[in-house]
Amino acid sequence: MEELYRAAARGAGWAARGAVRLWEAVGPTPDEERDPTRRKERLRHPDRQRPLTAEQLAEAETELGIALPAEYRAFLLDPPKEGGPEEGGPVNPLTRTADGWRWRTEYTIAYDSLATDFPHPDSYTAEDAALDAREPRQTDFPDPAAFDTAYIAWEREAEAFEAAKTAGAVVLRDGGCGFSTLLAVSGPLAGTMWFDARATCDRILPLKKDAAPGTFAEWLAGETPPDPW
Structure with a gap:
């Protein structure tokens, strides 16, 4: 009987999460109730940002543990019905999901380090070079097992180092092939736009x-290039 109760509880949880997803997909927001054209626009362009209420935005910031940059906050409260930086695709929307407030993206966002200052790429150039220099080489290890152990440890260090390069940033556009457009949300660079080009040149570059x-706001208005090439 106890197992039956647990199964029923799980089913209720799934149903509740499904209801949230359905509401997010088709339910009108307060802004859409006041202005039905907004809902028509959203259904026609499902990947665009839905306007958030001030209460929703405050809830998202509290949950994410950050105060979003002012220009981006203004966008979330009143995203343009038409236009925007569409040359490279829409802005990844921030939405409430079953897992909480999340950006819709195929790439990884380190939600546990959003409050960490986004590092300027020039700040870790020397450390990057030192890490590369420490990469184990098989010729230095007569024992293959010792090489494997050393390489796995170095690889884990390298993965953590690469992840730290996007701390304090969110993905606002998926570029495909490993490319993405970042908004710095924490630290002195908060509010600025960057392009993650590590898939080819191993660098994160400013969109100047x-x-x-x-x-x-400059990026949204098309005053910066969509990529640094």
Whole structure:
């Protein structure tokens, strides 16, 4: 009987999560109830950001443990019905899911380090080179098992180091083939836009306006290039 109760509870949980997903998919938001054209626009462009209420935005920031950059906050509260940086695709939406507030992306976002300052790529150049120099080489290990152990340890260190490069940032556009567009959300660089090009050049590069990294509003208005090439 106890197992039956547990199964019923699990079923109720699944049903509740399904209801949330259904509401998120088709249910009108308060803004859409006031302006039905917003719902028509959302259903026509399901990948675009839905406007958040001030209460939803406060809830998301509390859960994520950060205060989002002002320009991006304004976008979340009142995203454009038309236009935007569509040349490279829409802005990945921030939505409430069964797992909490999440950005819709194929790439990994380190939600547990969003409050960590986003590091300028120039700040870890020397450390990056030192890590590369420490890569174990099979010729230095007469014992294959010893080489495997050393390489696995180095690989784990390298993976953690690469993950730290995007701390304090979120993915606002999936570029495919390992490329993505990042918004720094924490630290001195918060509010600026970056391009993760590590798939080819092993670098995270600024999306510049003039000589400085562009802001979210400048990127949204098309005043920065969609990629650094």
